[in-house]
Amino acid sequence: MSFLSIRNLSVRLKGGPPLLRRVSLDVAVGQVRGLVGESGAGKSMIGKAVLGILPPSVEITGGQIVLDGTDLLTLPPKERRRRIGATCALIPQDPLTALNPSHRIGPQITDRLVDILGWTRADANTRARALLEEVQIPNPDRVLRSYPHELSGGMRQRILIASAFAAEPKLIVADEPTTALDVTVQKQILRLIAGMQARHGTALLFVTHDLGVVSKVCQHLSVLYAGMVVEDSAVTDFFAAPRHPYSAALLAATPKYTDPAAGLHPVPDAVIDAVRAEVAAFDAGGR
Amino acid sequence: MGQCRHGVGMAFLRLLAIRLLTTAITLAGVAVIVFVVIRVVPGNPIAMMLPPGATEADIARLSALYGLDQPLVTQFGIWLGGVMQGDFGTSITSRQPVLDLVLGRLPATLELSIMALVMAVILGGAAALTGTRFRGGRREGAIDVANGMALSVPDFLWGLVLILLFGVLWPVFHISGRVSPALDLPFTTNFYLFESLIRLRFDLWADLVAHMFMPALALAIPLAAIIGQLLKQSLKETMNLDYVTLARTKGYGETRVILREALRNAILPTLTLVGVQFTFLIGGTVIIERLFSYEGLGNMAIDAVINRDLPLIQGIVILFAVIFTAVNLIVDLLYAVLNPRLRHA
Numbered sequence: 001m002s003f004l005s006i007r008n009l010s011v012r013l014k015g016g017p018p019l020l021r022r023v024s025l026d027v028a029v030g031q032v033r034g035l036v037g038e039s040g041a042g043k044s045m046i047g048k049a050v051l052g053i054l055p056p057s058v059e060i061t062g063g064q065i066v067l068d069g070t071d072l073l074t075l076p077p078k079e080r081r082r083r084i085g086a087t088c089a090l091i092p093q094d095p096l097t098a099l100n101p102s103h104r105i106g107p108q109i110t111d112r113l114v115d116i117l118g119w120t121r122a123d124a125n126t127r128a129r130a131l132l133e134e135v136q137i138p139n140p141d142r143v144l145r146s147y148p149h150e151l152s153g154g155m156r157q158r159i160l161i162a163s164a165f166a167a168e169p170k171l172i173v174a175d176e177p178t179t180a181l182d183v184t185v186q187k188q189i190l191r192l193i194a195g196m197q198a199r200h201g202t203a204l205l206f207v208t209h210d211l212g213v214v215s216k217v218c219q220h221l222s223v224l225y226a227g228m229v230v231e232d233s234a235v236t237d238f239f240a241a242p243r244h245p246y247s248a249a250l251l252a253a254t255p256k257y258t259d260p261a262a263g264l265h266p267v268p269d270a271v272i273d274a275v276r277a278e279v280a281a282f283d284a285g286g287r
Numbered sequence: 288m289g290q291c292r293h294g295v296g297m298a299f300l301r302l303l304a305i306r307l308l309t310t311a312i313t314l315a316g317v318a319v320i321v322f323v324v325i326r327v328v329p330g331n332p333i334a335m336m337l338p339p340g341a342t343e344a345d346i347a348r349l350s351a352l353y354g355l356d357q358p359l360v361t362q363f364g365i366w367l368g369g370v371m372q373g374d375f376g377t378s379i380t381s382r383q384p385v386l387d388l389v390l391g392r393l394p395a396t397l398e399l400s401i402m403a404l405v406m407a408v409i410l411g412g413a414a415a416l417t418g419t420r421f422r423g424g425r426r427e428g429a430i431d432v433a434n435g436m437a438l439s440v441p442d443f444l445w446g447l448v449l450i451l452l453f454g455v456l457w458p459v460f461h462i463s464g465r466v467s468p469a470l471d472l473p474f475t476t477n478f479y480l481f482e483s484l485i486r487l488r489f490d491l492w493a494d495l496v497a498h499m500f501m502p503a504l505a506l507a508i509p510l511a512a513i514i515g516q517l518l519k520q521s522l523k524e525t526m527n528l529d530y531v532t533l534a535r536t537k538g539y540g541e542t543r544v545i546l547r548e549a550l551r552n553a554i555l556p557t558l559t560l561v562g563v564q565f566t567f568l569i570g571g572t573v574i575i576e577r578l579f580s581y582e583g584l585g586n587m588a589i590d591a592v593i594n595r596d597l598p599l600i601q602g603i604v605i606l607f608a609v610i611f612t613a614v615n616l617i618v619d620l621l622y623a624v625l626n627p628r629l630r631h632a
Contacts, residue, residue: 051536056423078540085538097529102551102627111547112537147627160533 002026003170003203004050009063011045011054011227019045019058020227021282027171027220030201032194034214034235036250037224043207045227047173050205052084068170085116089164091174091193095156095181099148106144109163117167131162135192154185158192165196171203178213190216211254215239223247226279246275302619310612317608318370318601322363325600332379332595353379366601375605376598380591385602389584393606394477395465396576396583399506400569402480402499406507407568408561411514418515419522419545430515437512442571446505446578453501461498463580470494502579506568513564514557521553528552555626562618566611 004027011020020042027033035043048054050065052072065072068087072080092098099108109131110124119127125144132140135158148156157177164172174193178186194217197204206218214221214235221238223231223246231244242248249267256262333349334341350356354365369376375385418430440448454462466472466479470491474482480499483492525531526549534548573585580586584603591599 053532053535081535081540082538084536088536090533090536092529092533094529098533100530100534100548100552102625111534115543116538149628 001029003029003068004205005064005066006046006050007064007066009046009049009065010061011042011049011058012061014057014059018061018227018283020049021279022063023224023227023229025222025229025232027203027205029170029203031220032197032204032206032218034218034221035205035207035224036209036211036214036221038209041224042227043209043224044175046224047090047175047205047207050084050171051088051090051173052080053090082116085112086167087169088171088173089167089169091161091164091172091177093176093179095153095160098160099156101148103147104144105146105148105151105159109144109159109166112163112167127166128162131166132159134165134196135159135162137162153181154189157181157185157189161189161193161196165200165202168200169202171205172197173205173207175207176209178210179208193217211251223250225275228279228282230275230278244275245271299620299623302623303616306612306616306619310609310616313612314605314608318367318605319363321601321604322366323359325595325597326359326362330595332597335595336379366598370605375602378591378599379596380594380599385598388587388599389602389606391477392582392584392587394479394481395581396569396572396585397610398478398480399499399503399572399576399581399583400565402503403506403510403568404561404565406503407510407514410507410511411518414511414515415518415522416545416550418519419526419549420542422523422526427519430519434512434515437508438516440509442505442509442568443574443578445508446502446575449501449505450578459497460500461494462501463498465495465498465582466491467494467498498579498581502572502575502581505578506571506575510561510564510568514561517560518553518557521556522549525549525553551625555622558618558622558625562615565614569607569610569614 006023006025008022008024009020010018010022012018023042023046025033025035025046035046037043045054045058049060050067050072054060060073063073067083070083072083075083099105106125106128109128110119110121113119113124113127114121128144129140132143137143137155137158143151143155143159151159161177177193178189181189190213193204196202197217204217206214208214218235220232220234222229223244225246231238231242231247233243237243238247239251242251246267249265249271252265253267255264331346333346333353333355336349337345347356354362357365366376373386375389377383378385378388381388414430414434418427421427450462453460461467472479472491473486473488476482480492480495483489483495522545526545528549531544531548534544539547572583573588575581576583576585577589584606588600588603590596591603
């Protein structure tokens, strides 16, 4: 049973070109779906649409975002916001800009628990402390009293992960959570997210451009090109035999660190032309 | 943490020491400039004191009495020596110590300026928050238009507009003075507004406010527009930052997001500007106090200039300079309090 079910979601720049073309995908309870594609393919846009944080220049032109059986797009804004806040969370891309520089760490983890979910401050503080221990932050009491600028990027990403899991959400959107980090830290953070996800049984929508990451943490994946889902497969099937020529080329283009001699294989022009023709045919077919 | 607090204390003391030193240098410079300028411009204070038909000998005698026949450098030396001992000289027109006169009027001007500042912060803050909340809409457009109008008219013209509106067409406020002369004042200080609150004399407080309201508002309107415009701009920029977006996903509504996440970070650039603009506002009290016959420092300054009361002019200008530097110091300290990143620097 899927916790999140997106059906035929279309999004466009106001008065401009489409950004998502009838996207459909499901994230099952406790499962991880990877969302891959090149820059500008619309992967982050899907996560933003789910969490209700699309930029004002963008509008949803059709489709449904069904969260736990309710289409979010039919709800009044206040109710939608409350429901998203209570059941979903975001792990943002850049830990350096995602924490408020004027607030201490503690309140930034507990704010949702106290303000939205009505916990007592004492309970929320205990919870925050336990979470920081779970993400292996040494000396959590000191960190809770710190300001973001006093902590390293890796530490801040751990805090953001802890904060995302604070209210035991049913769904977490991870928007390229390791892209802004050092390569050495990336691996630890990835392992941390995968471990937390498994322990808490949270459904995860994992936005990334790195197929290596997908193979490690995801059960399913959607491949996007120009806002269109060109392939939706189980990860094991995908790596054994990708169905769409574009996703096959994408897989082939992933550098093999174990075999540097193999060199780089960019996606061939013929494949790009073919998938562009597909998008054009979709647009001509009318929505 | 203990070490950390120690560091903050040291940084604070160093900042204070540097500021006090630069303040002393600034004030010395101001003293020299004022001293020279008011003696170079035409107009002889002695001639103003004597009745028409006084002889040259009378003028010379009185000049000698006030030391005005000495060379400029000697005069400055005498004056500076007095200032070092807290003696700013004697007013030529009223024959009272300058320090007493100036300090007697200072509370009136301070109360007026601070009331104007509070009004400007409230009006400008409300405009900025409303404009941000309804950005891109018609309400933001209306606020921009109002801001533009408020900015393009100087404070004394706003004073005239207010007199016309609330003094003539709908006379709800007093148009002149600081307090109704018929009232019996039990005050021991000249901070009437403050003291009326302390003594719980709300009848007097209401009368004082009815006098101060229009001059304060006239001073506040242009500053409110500046605050409104700058704060709205930085709020709108802040609203696009990642931590604000993250707060939205937590379930906060737009108003909560603006107040909780954006305001404190967006306020810093505005704070610096308000410090500078507040000193302009205090300068503006000179004309506004005249316009509303408000018995403050500014009104006294104009009289002093008309009468060529050199010691009094000097005293007033030095006091204004002290106020300006104090305002700048307060802004710097506030900035450090609001921005945690500066506290450890």
